[in-house]
Amino acid sequence: MIHHDTPVPNDRESVTIAEDDEYFYDLLPMLGINVRLVMTPRENTLVWDWGWCYDGALALRLAMRVWDPQVQNEPLGWKKRPTEDKIREAPHADRDPDYNRLRCIHGQYPDDGPCTVTAYCLIDAERRKRDRQSTAW
Numbered sequence: 001m002i003h004h005d006t007p008v009p010n011d012r013e014s015v016t017i018a019e020d021d022e023y024f025y026d027l028l029p030m031l032g033i034n035v036r037l038v039m040t041p042r043e044n045t046l047v048w049d050w051g052w053c054y055d056g057a058l059a060l061r062l063a064m065r066v067w068d069p070q071v072q073n074e075p076l077g078w079k080k081r082p083t084e085d086k087i088r089e090a091p092h093a094d095r096d097p098d099y100n101r102l103r104c105i106h107g108q109y110p111d112d113g114p115c116t117v118t119a120y121c122l123i124d125a126e127r128r129k130r131d132r133q134s135t136a137w
């Protein structure tokens with residue numbers, strides 16, 4: 001993993017703050033409201049596979065610094081997972097099962113108590129899961 005102290009401009013309307021053999025870790029501004037950390041695959045930079053929204057660039061960059069994407073499914077400190085229930089799994093997630101427990105789309109662990117963003121958070125998630133299963137038939 002290479003961390004860039006100075007973000008590197010790219011041709012994806014974002015800046016690259018880190019990279020490894022498979023991914024660029026890009027900071028993507030979102031309409032001036034918040035920023036998103038996205039994982040852009042090197043083999044197809046027209047898409048991103050995973051993303052997490054933060055209130056600001058500082059929080060995002062600190063989270064990137066302490067994140068081990070090989071072991072930890074998702075970084076810390078985000079407020080929204082735009083892919084909702086599509087959750088990244090790290091290649092060696094089994095090495096840190098406590099960190100990699102289920103999180104809601106707001107980044108909180110339901111095991112630790114109700115979501116502080118909305119009381120309907122997990123009810124919604126359960127409903128979406130049910131809907132997907134029923135349409136699978």
Ligand SMILES: [Zn+2]
Nearest residue numbers: 104106115121
């Ligand atoms: Zn939630």
